[in-house]
Amino acid sequence: MIETHEEHGPDCTCGCHDHKHHHDHDHAHNHGHHHEGAHERTVGLAWADVTLESHVHEQASTVSATIRAHVGSGKTFGALVGALQSIALQVESCGAIVGHIKAYARVGEEFAHASATDAQHEPACDGNIELALGPDVQCQFVAIALLIDLAELERIVVGALG
Amino acid sequence: MGAKPKVIILSGFLGSGKTTVLVRMIERLREREGADFRIAIVENEIGSASVDSSIIQEAGYSVTEMLSGCVCCTLIGQLVPALQKLEEELDPHLVILEATGVATPDSMAANLAKYGGYGVRIVTLVDASRWQRIKLALQILLTAQVEPADIVCVNKVDLVEADAVSEVDADVHAINPDVPIVHVNASEPVDAALLDEILGE
Numbered sequence: 001m002i003e004t005h006e007e008h009g010p011d012c013t014c015g016c017h018d019h020k021h022h023h024d025h026d027h028a029h030n031h032g033h034h035h036e037g038a039h040e041r042t043v044g045l046a047w048a049d050v051t052l053e054s055h056v057h058e059q060a061s062t063v064s065a066t067i068r069a070h071v072g073s074g075k076t077f078g079a080l081v082g083a084l085q086s087i088a089l090q091v092e093s094c095g096a097i098v099g100h101i102k103a104y105a106r107v108g109e110e111f112a113h114a115s116a117t118d119a120q121h122e123p124a125c126d127g128n129i130e131l132a133l134g135p136d137v138q139c140q141f142v143a144i145a146l147l148i149d150l151a152e153l154e155r156i157v158v159g160a161l162g
Numbered sequence: 163m164g165a166k167p168k169v170i171i172l173s174g175f176l177g178s179g180k181t182t183v184l185v186r187m188i189e190r191l192r193e194r195e196g197a198d199f200r201i202a203i204v205e206n207e208i209g210s211a212s213v214d215s216s217i218i219q220e221a222g223y224s225v226t227e228m229l230s231g232c233v234c235c236t237l238i239g240q241l242v243p244a245l246q247k248l249e250e251e252l253d254p255h256l257v258i259l260e261a262t263g264v265a266t267p268d269s270m271a272a273n274l275a276k277y278g279g280y281g282v283r284i285v286t287l288v289d290a291s292r293w294q295r296i297k298l299a300l301q302i303l304l305t306a307q308v309e310p311a312d313i314v315c316v317n318k319v320d321l322v323e324a325d326a327v328s329e330v331d332a333d334v335h336a337i338n339p340d341v342p343i344v345h346v347n348a349s350e351p352v353d354a355a356l357l358d359e360i361l362g363e
Contacts, residue, residue, distance in 0.1 A: 038230075040210075053210040057232060058303075060176075060264045064209035097296060099176030099263055102213040106220075113217055117177030117292065127220075140211045144176055144263070147299065 045162050047073040048133070054154050060099055061150040063157045065141040069133035077105050077112040077131040080141060081123050083160040088119040090156045091145045099144035107137040167202070167249065169257045169280045170361065171270055173307050174287030175300065176263030179317040179348065181214040183287060184260055185221045186352040187360065191256070194354065202226065202254035204244065206233045208262045234265040241270065242278040266306040283362050286311035287346075291321040293330045308337045313360060318348040 038055035048069040055062055069075060080103040088098050101123075104113040112127035133139060143157050172180045188201055205215045206228045215225045226248060231237040245257060257280075261267055267284045274280040286307050297304060308314060314334050319327045331343055344359050346352070352360070 053230075055208075055230075057208040057236070057262075058264050060208060062209045064211045066211060097299060104213040104216045106216065111216075111220055113213060113220075115177070115213075117289070118295075126217075140213055140216065142207075142209045142211060142213050144209065 043158055045158075047075050048161075050158070050161060052154065052158070054150055056150050059146045060144050061146070061148050061153040063143045063150075063154050065157065065161065067133070067139040067141060067161070068135055069137060069139065071135055073133050075133045076129065077103070077114070077127075077133065078129045079133070080105070080139075080161075081114045081125060081129055083141075083157075084114055084116040084123045085119065086160040087143055087156055088116045088123075090160070091143075091148060091153070092119045094148055094152065096148035096153075097146045099146055101141075101143045103139075103141045105131055105133065105137050105139040107131070107134075164253055164255075166280060167254045167257045168361075169245070169259060169274055169282045171267045171282060171284045172258060172260045172287070173265060173267040173284055173311065174261075174263065174315075174317075175289065175292075175296065175304060175307065177292065178263070178287040178289040179346070180260050180263075180287055181217055182348075183315065183317065183346060183352065184258060185218060185223075187258070187357060188221070188223055190352050190354065190357045194357070195255075199256075200252055200254040202245075202248045202252050202257045204228060204248070204257065204259040206231075206237070206260065206262050206265070208232055208264060214260065232262045232265050233259070234261065234267065234269045238269060238273055241273055245274070245278055245280065264303060266303070266310075268306070268310040271310065283313075284311045285313050285315060285360055287315045287317050288330060288334065289318055290316050290327055290330050291318045291348075293333070294326070297333060305337050308334055308341070311338060311341050312362060313342050313344065314338070315344050315346045315360065317346040319345045320347040320349060 040053045043050045048067050051066045053064045084101045091098050102115040112129050112131045114123045114125040116123040174180050204226045210230045218225050233241045271282040274282050316330050
């Protein structure tokens with residue numbers, strides 16, 4: 001796995017999160033809501049490059065991923081459905097609460113999407129889950145969970161996608 | 163530009179079914195009002211990407227996105243200008259704002275009314291299938307979503323027993339005693355009567 005930190009270099013010693021990279025803005029708002037710890041990085045998986053944007057909003061840890069699959073990745077959208085289930089299971093195993101986990105892919109007229117809100121039910125799917133993932137496919141993935149550390153959620157998401 | 167559009171705030175916790183109900187509402191509205199009835203959809207997401215926007219666009223509707231924050235707090239200053247821009251460009255009859263799943267709709271409604279002069283209706287969805295699991299852990303947030311609601315849609319009632327639905331109804335009325343409650347099936351379209359209740363017509 002290769003990580004590219006877009007704002008902090010590999011020698012960064014800021015100490016924020018386990019990947020030593022942050023862009024922290026802790027807004028104080030009119031009724032106490034917070035949006036903090038936002039950062040972006042690119043992770044190189046064997047089958048895709050994944051750009052992650054992560055932050056905490058109130059109690060909700062949020063990881064958004066834009067996935068660019070390699071040529072001949074060998075992956076279909078079904079692999080993302082499996083990742084949804086895996087993330088839901090791991091989040092609940094931590095005692096945390098799944099907000100929602102969603103995946104979407106489109107190329108030309110073909111699309112697929114899936115969502116999960118817990119580990120007890122199969123993800124809801126629509127479209128063609130056999131859609132082959134390649135560099136021409138627009139592909140997004142979002143995981144939101146509560147009562148879980150942001151770095152832990154990010155680790156779970158990257159592990160499930162990998 | 164015509165009369166100021168009514169604004170529906172579609173509120174509710176993550177996974178409560180807001181996007182599904184939104185698409186079904188629009189389908190029913192289009193059938194009833196015809197293609198000339200202009201609906202503006204605003205999607206707010208705390209994430210930097212909106213899968214929900216893509217789903218709504220798949221259904222054939224255009225969406226204005228407000229990403230990476232919440233219009234009840236971090237993006238609140240952008241809400242009225244965004245709607246005013248939509249008014250100028252689309253002149254919609256109705257605006258449906260799908261809030262983030264962690265939004266508290268009272269501040270949005272107050273902001274829209276005070277600074278934009280909009281008539282606002284808060285529609286809050288609760289997920290009957292997850293209510294027991296989340297109601298204590300997320301009590302403050304869920305209360306803040308139900309308390310200011312003009313109507314509460316208890317969704318996914320087909321996925322739980324009748325007793326569980328009654329418990330959700332009782333909890334909702336404990337928070338907001340006079341709020342009308344409607345039951346919504348996860349797998350069925352929004353019918354005309356339900357649409358009228360949601361829209362307050």
